[in-house]
Amino acid sequence: MLSKRFEGVRISGLACAVPDNKLVADSYRERFGNAAVDKFVSVTGIKQRYSAKEGQTASDLCFVAADALMKKKGLNGDDIDALIFLTQTPDYCQPSTAFVLHKRLKIKQDCLVFDMNIGCSAFIVGVYTAAGLVESKTAERILVLVGDAGTLRDAPPDDISYNMMFGDGGTAVLVERGEGTIDGMVRSDGEGFNVLIAPVPGYRFPLYAANGDDKLQKKMAGDDVFLFTLTKVPRLFKEFYSTFGCSSEKFDYYMLHQANQMIIDHIARKLKLPKEKVHVSIDKYGNTDGSSIPIGIVDLCESLMEPRKLKLVTSGFGIGLSWGVMSFELDSVDVLPMIFTNDIYEEGRNI
Amino acid sequence: MTNEKKMELLADIFDVEVDELTSETELGSLDMDSVTVLSFIAMMDEEFGKEIKGSEVRSLKTIQDMLDIMKE
Numbered sequence: 378m379l380s381k382r383f384e385g386v387r388i389s390g391l392a393c394a395v396p397d398n399k400l401v402a403d404s405y406r407e408r409f410g411n412a413a414v415d416k417f418v419s420v421t422g423i424k425q426r427y428s429a430k431e432g433q434t435a436s437d438l439c440f441v442a443a444d445a446l447m448k449k450k451g452l453n454g455d456d457i458d459a460l461i462f463l464t465q466t467p468d469y470c471q472p473s474t475a476f477v478l479h480k481r482l483k484i485k486q487d488c489l490v491f492d493m494n495i496g497c498s499a500f501i502v503g504v505y506t507a508a509g510l511v512e513s514k515t516a517e518r519i520l521v522l523v524g525d526a527g528t529l530r531d532a533p534p535d536d537i538s539y540n541m542m543f544g545d546g547g548t549a550v551l552v553e554r555g556e557g558t559i560d561g562m563v564r565s566d567g568e569g570f571n572v573l574i575a576p577v578p579g580y581r582f583p584l585y586a587a588n589g590d591d592k593l594q595k596k597m598a599g600d601d602v603f604l605f606t607l608t609k610v611p612r613l614f615k616e617f618y619s620t621f622g623c624s625s626e627k628f629d630y631y632m633l634h635q636a637n638q639m640i641i642d643h644i645a646r647k648l649k650l651p652k653e654k655v656h657v658s659i660d661k662y663g664n665t666d667g668s669s670i671p672i673g674i675v676d677l678c679e680s681l682m683e684p685r686k687l688k689l690v691t692s693g694f695g696i697g698l699s700w701g702v703m704s705f706e707l708d709s710v711d712v713l714p715m716i717f718t719n720d721i722y723e724e725g726r727n728i
Numbered sequence: 729m730t731n732e733k734k735m736e737l738l739a740d741i742f743d744v745e746v747d748e749l750t751s752e753t754e755l756g757s758l759d760m761d762s763v764t765v766l767s768f769i770a771m772m773d774e775e776f777g778k779e780i781k782g783s784e785v786r787s788l789k790t791i792q793d794m795l796d797i798m799k800e
Binding site for chain 2: 416420538598599600601603604607608639643646647
């Protein structure tokens with residue numbers, strides 16, 4: 378069973394950035410009709426989200442989030458031992474986009490740098506990986522960046538789900554040695570590799586997309602993903618409680634991947650979670666893939682009346698198939714307010 | 729679960745009144761979209777503890793076909 382209690386490791390900071398470009402559900406009424414839009418909003422809970430402008434990529438959003446977080450924590454590039462960028466929308470096929478961020482954030486050469494191609498479970502998988510590196514003393518402080526953008530690219534024009542579901546976002550999380558514990562559990566099932574799939578990589582140059590080739594279009598077998606989620610995720614929560622000797626009462630808030638409201642409600646019902654403990658941000662930000670958990674945490678912290686330490690349990694699930702559950706404590710003073718940005722790395726296009 | 733209760737669950741999924749459904753009602757005559765399929769999958773999981781694939785739901789022809797698999 379792949380589960381682990383990481384001792385002496387903590388999340389010391391978190392920041393998120395979204396594009397300064399709000400898209401509201403009402404603006405789709407002419408295109409898809411009132412009935413279809415009303416039904417979509419009712420089922421998914423998505424009333425608005427933020428979408429990258431032409432040329433803006435996940436790495437741009439992550440750069441802004443990481444830069445703000447490092448400034449807030451008084452860190453510079455010499456303080457980061459590893460940079461892990463988790464995305465499904467890299468700037469290029471090669472090299473890892475993490476190197477673009479390594480340059481932009483002016484991080485030292487004495488550093489481990491790589492991408493991980495992970496989607497909706499990216500926050501869990503990224504922190505799990507980083508916590509292992511810190512606990513094993515491979516690195517002292519790691520910047521975990523999670524982001525996806527340009528999700529409207531190749532959206533089939535008539536597909537309301539693809540056009541209204543996804544928001545873009547970038548996250549920066551600092552994982553470092555310190556007083557604290559992170560409990561994590563991850564699962565994978567390659568049998569479902571083609572349940573959610575986007576065959577064409579590279580997002581800095583949107584021109585080189587699927588170009589109308591049906592075989593290269595993004596695919597999402599919604600029924601299969603839904604069935605996977607509603608069976609596997611509650612089951613993993615039960616294993617998590619049993620492995621780490623805890624129960625739902627232990628946590629202040631549940632932060633589930635913001636896939637859609639129907640899935641969030643179903644998992645919450647199966648786990649018998651009090652509604653007030655299940656934080657929802659999909660109404661404001663849409664489904665932002667790997668960033669949806671940290672964006673939800675930022676949204677949660679912005680809603681608190683006063684700063685406090687939070688006991689959080691999070692769960693990501695999706696493309697891969699990949700799913701996981703992770704709990705940790707986080708001080709809300711270490712979480713930055715949401716950042717809205719128009720940043721585009723022009724040098725990244727002049728290669 | 730009684731047949732009456734099952735019909736109530738199906739009416740809720742199809743967003744119609746219970747008396748609008750009979751066991752012979754053809755699913756093609758109802759608004760059987762992707763949300764309906766997901767709602768049926770969720771209901772089967774929640775009420776009967778059964779994992780039903782979307783393709784299986786889409787292959788059903790009548791309300792009676794649905795009633796037949798609504799068993800624990």
